[in-house]
Amino acid sequence: MRRAMTNIFVLTGAGISAESGLGTFRDTDGAWARFDPMRLATPEGFAADPVLVHDFYNHRRRDARAAAPNPAHAALARLEAGLAARGGRLFLCTQNIDDLHERAGSRHVVHMHGALLKARCTACVTDTVWHEDLTVETACPHCGHSGEMRPDVVWFGEMPHHLEAIDEALAEADLFVAIGTSGAVYPAAGYVAQARAFGIPTLALTLEAADNAGLFEATRLGRASETVPAFVEEVLNGA
Known part of the structure; x- marks a missing residue:
């Protein structure tokens, strides 16, 4: 310099x-070459099949926690x-x-x-540090609503x-x-x-x-x- x-x-x-x-998402062997991002990384995909989306990000979260x-x-x-x-x-x-x-x-x-080790409640719009799996039954620790928690990551179509x-x-x-x-x-x-x-x-x-x-x-x-x-x-x- x-x-x-x-x-x-x-x-x-x-x-x-x-x-x-x-692993990267966009390489020839990355996640989006093996999975459909429209099903896994859009608000519409989450609304259609939240179980599938939670499972995908639960695996990503475990991988991130295991990495150094x-x-x-x-x-x-x-x-x-x-x-x-x-x-x-x-x-x-x-x-x-x-x-x-x-x-x-x-x-x-x-x-x-966004951050993989955070979750966001769509009911009260509150972020929470989250290291464990998310499911459709997970209750928001702030408002108590179940079924409203999602990964706090930016999906396609979001700002x-x-x-x-x-x-x-x-x-x-x-x-x-x-x-x-x-x-x-x-x-x-x-x-x-x-x-x-x-x-x-x-x-x-x-x-x-x-x-x-x-x-x-x-x-x-x-x-x-x-x-x-x-x-x-x-x-x-x-x-």
């Missing part, structure tokens, strides 16, 4: 968690602490619904697509979370970095163009070129567990 970076916006996608054993953060997650936690120590800021925005960033030590994580905070942080960033993203899911795939419009340098750290690869000023190909720690060391050492 040629200049000191104080405020860094990092967007992470499924590629950063793949090395922790969590990898060196890329740990490096971003170091970056957050290092930037804060010098009066800067890491805005860590993730498309992932796992909690590996938090378990690696990141204190401020913006989950734009991502925290969009205003994301836009504000991107406008204030010195550098935009995308890690392990497919570049195919909007609005996240459009953030690189937004950063370029603001005159912010852009960098992609990815195993293979994303759909929006041409929009990045610089790209480093490789495993996240290798490219992310190297990038973090550069930033913290002022390289």
Whole structure:
């Protein structure tokens, strides 16, 4: 890195968690190649067959709980602490619904697509930390209604979370970095163009070129567990 970076916006996608054993959704062997997303990841699919949807996300929740953060997650936690120590800021925005960033030590994580280890009651619209299975009989711990609990994840056709905070942080960033993203899911795939419009340098750290690869000023190909720690060391050492 040629200049000191104080405020860094990092967007992470499924590629950063793949090395922790969590399968991606959009790869040729990913979940959406094997399952119908319209039945499993839409409000309409949930209304039609909540048992099926709960079973799918119960398995995802168990997988997430069994997974462990990898060196890329740990490096971003170091970056957050290092930037804060010098009066800067890491805005860590993730498309992932796992909690590996938090378990690696990141204190401020913006989950734009929701969180697998949370449940939401559609009756009282209250979120609850939830690590166990959900069923159609599960009662909301806040209002007591049964049959109203759903995974607190953003499904197709629903609005991502925290969009205003994301836009504000991107406008204030010195550098935009995308890690392990497919570049195919909007609005996240459009953030690189937004950063370029603001005159912010852009960098992609990815195993293979994303759909929006041409929009990045610089790209480093490789495993996240290798490219992310190297990038973090550069930033913290002022390289």
